[in-house]
Amino acid sequence: MFKHVPKLKSPLPDNSRVSTGVSGLDKIIQGGFLKGSCVLVTGGTGTGKTTLMLQFLNEGLKNGEKCIFITLEESAEDIKADALQFGWDFLKYEKNGQLRIEMYDPFELTDVNLRLKDLIITNNYKRVVIDSTSLFGMYIKDDYKIRKGLYSLVSTIKATNCTAMISSEITEDSKLLSRYGIEEFVTDGVIVLYFMGIGSQGFGSVQVRKMRRTNHAKAVYPMEITDNGIVVSELEKFKA
Ligand SMILES: Nc1ncnc2c1ncn2[C@@H]1O[C@H](COP(=O)(O)OP(=O)(O)O)[C@@H](O)[C@H]1O
Ligand SMILES: [Mg+2]
Incomplete structure (x- = not known):
């Protein structure tokens, strides 16, 4: 009655960790x-x-890795301007060939899959972001x-050796973790970002809802966007 859902194909498990670029986040997911x-x-x-995805790419770029940002x-231009305000010079990396930024037409989901696979394999990108x-x-x-389409997009990415992040925007009152209710099942990890306005102040927070093969923290952690990017603090800071 139900069609068998094939497992996503991925290369042999590699237990090494890739830093997210946010040290407070690395700490709660066993290093990255x-x-x-x-x-x-x-x-x-x-x-x-x-911002989190920019920071993740910037970490790779600093380490000499080749990265691609699909927007x-x-x-x-906006992506580069966003990065620059946190002090991350993406133009420099674009010029030296380490970074590629591509703007895709959302209408072309199947073409994105094919093109991305080709790009990643040909250029050996280590970090891939889709926003x-x-x-x-x-x-x-x-x-x-x-x-x-989303299922095959994630399959495509996972069939390569790169480490990837994809984003999905949800409405404030959404009970779902993602827009289409499938993204969280096909991905290896889910990070949820929250924002709460109280009076004249706003507070951001982050929770790792899922991270395969990782003993991750389950709590909601305070998160701030600063001039140097995202900072995730330890819970103790709040208790004081
Ligand atoms: N330099 C900065 N310092 C503090 N907060 C910033 C800075 N730049 C951007 N922000 C905050 O980040 C928000 C945008 O974050 P962004 O990563 O674009 O969010 P999303 O992609 O989830 O929509 C802005 O609305 C602003 O609140
Ligand atoms: Mg955004």
Whole structure:
């Protein structure tokens, strides 16, 4: 009755860790993402999803890795401007060939899959970011097609050796972890970002909801976006 859902193909498990670029986040996930994994970052608008992904790429760029940023929302120029305000000179890395920023048409979900696989394999990208998968639904009305497309997108990424992050935007009152309710199942990890406004102040926080093969912290941690990027603090800071 139910069709068998095939397991996502991935290379042999590699237990080494890849730093997220946020030391406070690394600390609660045993040092970073598993090499070759694909992690979903989800949350409402302005919670820091794009910033976290920029920081993740910047960490790789600093280490001499080749990285690619696939954007469906902002232009490549905006992405570079976003990064620069945190002191991350993406233009420099673009010029030296370490970084590629591509803006995709959300209408072309199947083409994205094919093109991405080709790009990653040919260029040996170590870090891949897709911001944001929610945009696919703007043009593709058929939910089944979106889910199928997202499933193959993550399969494509996981069939390579790169470590990846994808984002999905949810509304504040959403009970789902992701826009289409599939992203969290097909990815290896889920990081949820929250924002809460109290009076004249706003507080950000982060929770690791899932991280395969990782004994991760389950609590909600305070998170701040500063001029130097995202800072995740220890819980003790709040108790004082
Ligand atoms: N230099 C900065 N210092 C502090 N907060 C910042 C800075 N730059 C951006 N922000 C905050 O980050 C938010 C945007 O984060 P972003 O990563 O784009 O969110 P998302 O991708 O989840 O929509 C802004 O609305 C602002 O609150
Ligand atoms: Mg964003």
